[in-house]
Amino acid sequence: MPRVVVDVMLKPEILDPQGQAVANALPRLGVTDVSSVRIGRRIEIEFAGQPDLDRAREIADKLLANPVIEDFSITVVDAADVQESHP
Amino acid sequence: MPRVVVDVMLKPEILDPQGQAVANALPRLGVTDVSSVRIGRRIEIEFAGQPDLDRAREIADKLLANPVIEDFSITVVDAADVQESHP
Structure with missing residues (x-):
């Protein structure tokens, strides 16, 4: 069954303290070649039936994203490649 | 510049109260054909230079995901299609 994936990210001009915290922690792991992290x-x-992109857009707009500070993008993915689980 | 995207999702057997809350709110928006929401x-x-998948995997494993309850997947995307910003 295909799923609709909504990716919500802070707009580029909005500071992301959580991402910044991860970026600042990286040198302690020995990682020095990362220039930015955004979370x-x-x-x-x-969906119970066919995935409905317009419906998903409406849900994202009203419930999932804050359009003042966030952008979102919507994609349909096959359930099979939704999460190649990782050991 | 290509970026590495790490998607971290709760394992399927772990309850997701946040997604459940969204799913429960949907009928109030008139949406009744959604069977599940996971957040x-x-x-x-x-990366400053070439994106490094092994490095990203190490970061995800040590900093970004809790392997007890979460799965993650790693993909490289072109910056151009990272965020087709949405009006």
Whole structure:
């Protein structure tokens, strides 16, 4: 069953303290070649029938994203490649 | 400049109260054909040089995901399609 994935990220001009904290922690792990980290949300919506992009856009706009500070993008993915689980 | 995107989602067997809350709010928006909503994190890592998948995997494993309750997947995306900003 295909799913609709909504990716919500802070707009580029909005500071992301959470991402900044991760970026600042990286040198302690010995990682020095990362220039920026941004953290957002990924929402997977499963529809009972056919996935409905317009519906998903409406949900994202009204419930999932704050359009003042966040951008979102919507994609349909096959359930099979939604999460190649990682050991 | 390509970026590495880490998608962190709760394992399927772990309850997701935040996603559940969104799913429960949908009928009030008139949306009745959604069967499940799961909310996770999307992290965009920008490298100073060439994106390094192994490095990204190490970062995800040590800093970004809790392997007990979360799965993560790693992909490289072109910066151009990272965020088709949405009106």
